[in-house]
Amino acid sequence: MELTEEALSRGLPPSSVHAAAARSLLDLGLGRYEAALERLADTVAGPNRQGAIASLPDLVEAAVRAGVPERARDAADWYAEWAAQTQQPWVQAIAARCAAxxxxxxxxxxxxxxxDLHREGGTPFEQARTELLYGEWLRRSRRRNDARARLHSALEAFERLGAAPWAERTRTELRAAGESLADGRGGGDDLAARLTPQELQVxxxxxxxxxxxxxxxxxxxxxxxxxxxxxxAYPKLGITARTELARLDLG
Known part of the structure; x- marks a missing residue:
């Protein structure tokens, strides 16, 4: 966060574009989809639009997850055109993810x-992002076993890469898919046991x-x-306000 402050405050591309992209990627990992969408939309609409092309898939994901997929279509089309021009498997893989x-x-x-295209080249991080999104869709389609296989693969990659927010987002999805995870935090078993699985996730x-x-x-x-x-959940946890949740150890 601190490393991006100066570049964002100065507003001079390409450093400001790169800083906005980095901040938005963090927002995506933390589930702050609306913040990521607004920042990326402003960046794409700015004077250095071409420099933002690598962040278009992030804009697509943010818009879809924020419930406004119509704001993603132009970005997806632009990225698909670029993928067709580059003929690079890793770019085409991300374009296919946007289409999905x-x-x-x-x-x-x-x-x-x-x-399939990720396996021909690219970064483990982007492949893990695709597996996470695929796993989320499989879970929503009630294909929990298939979902867990994709999510475990994504989690392994995120943990290996040290991508903590993305690993935690994947753990959340695995729990929603019905899996109990030992995350090493401990101490919250009694509180957690008071809640239904959905209440605990929320x-x-x-x-x-x-x-x-x-x-x-x-x-x-x-x-x-x-x-x-x-x-x-509040009465089960012995609290009366949302602000009190932060002091609880929910495991």
Whole structure:
């Protein structure tokens, strides 16, 4: 965060573009989709638009997860055109991932194509991001066993790379897929046992400062449903306000 402050305050490309991209990638890992979307949208609309092309897939993911996929389509089209020109497998893999995110019918084939292309080249980080998104879709499609396989692969890569926010986002998804994870934090078993699995996931995310809408985007719930789970969780945890969640050890 601190390393990007000066570049963002000066507003001089390309350093400001790179700083905005780095900050937005962190926001994505933490589930702050609306913040990532607004920052990237401003960057793409700025005078150094061409320098922001590598961040277009982040804009697509942020828009889709924030519930405004229509704001992602131009970025996805632009990136797809660039992928066709470069003919690089890793670029085409990410373009396929963007297409999968925007496919409301059956994104499975696009995710599979993306992973095939990732294996031809590119970075483990981007492949893990694709596996995470694929796993999220599989879990929502009630294919939990398939989802867990993809999510475990993503988690292993994120942990190996030291991408802590992305690893935690993947653990959250694995828990939503019905898996109990030992994360080494300990001490929260008694509190955690008081909550249903869904209440626990919502409470953990709320404790990090995310809004109901941001939590809903991460767990694929409506903001109202998130609020309902928090309302039920508070008396079980012996608290009366959201601000008190941060002091609890929920494991």
């Amino acid at each position: 995110l925007l496919d409301t019918d059956d994104p499975g084939p696009a995710y599979s194509r993306a992973l 409470a953990r995310l709320a404790a990090t400062g995310l809004s109901n809408r941001e939590i809903g985007a991460q767990l694929f719930l409506s903001p109202r449903t998130v609020g309902y789970h928090l309302y039920n």
